[in-house]
Amino acid sequence: MEVLWLLISLVILYFGAEWLVSGASSxxxxxxxxxxxxxxxxxxxGTSAPELVVSVKAAMSGQSALSIGNVLGSNLFSIGIILGISALIYPLAVKRQLLKFDVPVMVITSLLFLLLFIDGKISFLEAFIFVFLFVAYMAYLFVTSLKNKNVVSEDEEPIKLYKHWIIDVSLIAVGLIGLVYGSNLLVDNAIIIAQKLGMSEALIGLxxxxxxxxxxxxxxxxxxxxxKRSDIAIGNVVGSNIFNLLLILGVAGLIYPIETQDINIIDxxxxxxxxxxxxxxxxxxxxIRxxxxxxxxxxxFLYFFIKFAEM
Structure with missing residues (x-):
């Protein structure tokens, strides 16, 4: 039965994504x-909402390994699988802002996490630093958005503009609801299957x-x-990774101190x-070719096999 619900969740995810991309582009x-x-x-x-819900709930339940594992695993999955598959479908154009600012921010944020979590803990102060940096990053993007105008590359399809902004917002809202519901449905049933296979909390999270x-x-x-919306395809991944580390771990750490030795430096x-x-x-x-x-x-997949070899 769990497998059937997994398939249903994938259908919900597809249509949620279709509506979200169309509404956001317009x-x-x-x-x-x-x-x-x-x-x-x-x-x-919006697409990181499931990670936020899962990690905060895990932190409140004292499941630090699941909370941290969810974030690290999601960031690895985002670049490894999501950008990997997206690049196979259509080579993704690299925008100057991503190269000069957003991707370096993602790299620095990942390095900061490695240094702060080297003792297996995220303290209240460290969590506050994450949240502060996230607010600063969002403030920068807001200022940037006032300066940058929409420019469509020659190889990108023209954006379909709907008749009214209410349609745009409705598509975004319905798409996000579908994505959150679909992912929760998928996660709940995937965890049941994983537990039946005898997987650890950290491994399930990662x-x-x-x-x-x-x-x-x-x-x-x-x-x-x-x-052919490279801006959204790459921006979604880079933004989500920054969001996961700074806001999700920051909020989770402010709610309940995070401490686990099950997530190691290799991750x-x-x-x-x-x-x-x-x-x-x-x-x-x-x-990105x-x-x-x-x-x-x-x-x-190398990382995936290493983790399963540790079982």
Whole structure:
């Protein structure tokens, strides 16, 4: 029965992503705001809602391994699987702002987490620092959005503009609801299956729950790639990764101190390493090519097999 619900959740995720991308693209065009900014803010925060719910609930229940594992696993999944698959579908154009600011922020944030969590703890002060940095980052994006106008690249399809902004907002809202509901349905049933297989809390968080809560990002970025909306496809992933580390872990840590030895430095190094790899790929070309997408997929599956070998 759990497998049937998994399939149903995937259908819900697809349509939720379709509506979210369409509504967000139209909304960005109507406001004259870059789709990249929309991808880094509205879309990334919306698709990260499942990670927020799962990690905060886990922190309140004292399940620190699940809370941390969900965030690290989601960030690895986002670059390894989501960008990997998206690049295979359509080579993703690299925007200057991503290369010069947002991806470096993601790398620095990943490094900061590695250094602060090296003792296996996220204290109240460290959690506050994460939240403060997130507010500063969002303030920067808000200022940037006032300066940048919507520019469509020659290789991108023109954005379909709906008749009224209410339709844009409705599509975004319904899409987000579908993504959150679909991912929760997927995660609940995936956890049941994982527990039947005898997996640990940390491993479930790093793999099954992380992949499940990342389904909104996967669905959204894949649909965006199919529509040749590189801004949203990449912005969604980069924004979600920053959101996961700074706000989700920050809020979770403020609610309840996070402490676990089940998440080791190898997990943090893989997350940092794949983030640096994305930055390097973006610096050597104007696109994330299909062969680079294959490498992302390879790195993630290497990590996946290492974790399961530890069982």
């Amino acid at each position: 909304f960005a065009a109507r406001l004259g705001v870059s789709p990249l900014i929309i991808g880094l803010t509205i879309v990334s925060m 793999t099954i729950v992380a992949a499940g809560t990342s389904m909104p990002e996967l669905a959204t970025s894949v649909v965006a790639a199919m529509k 943090s190094l893989f997350m940092l390493g794949i983030s640096v790899m994305l930055w390097a790929f973006m610096k050597i070309g104007t696109r 299909r062969w680079q997408g294959v490498i992302f997929l390879g790195v993630y």
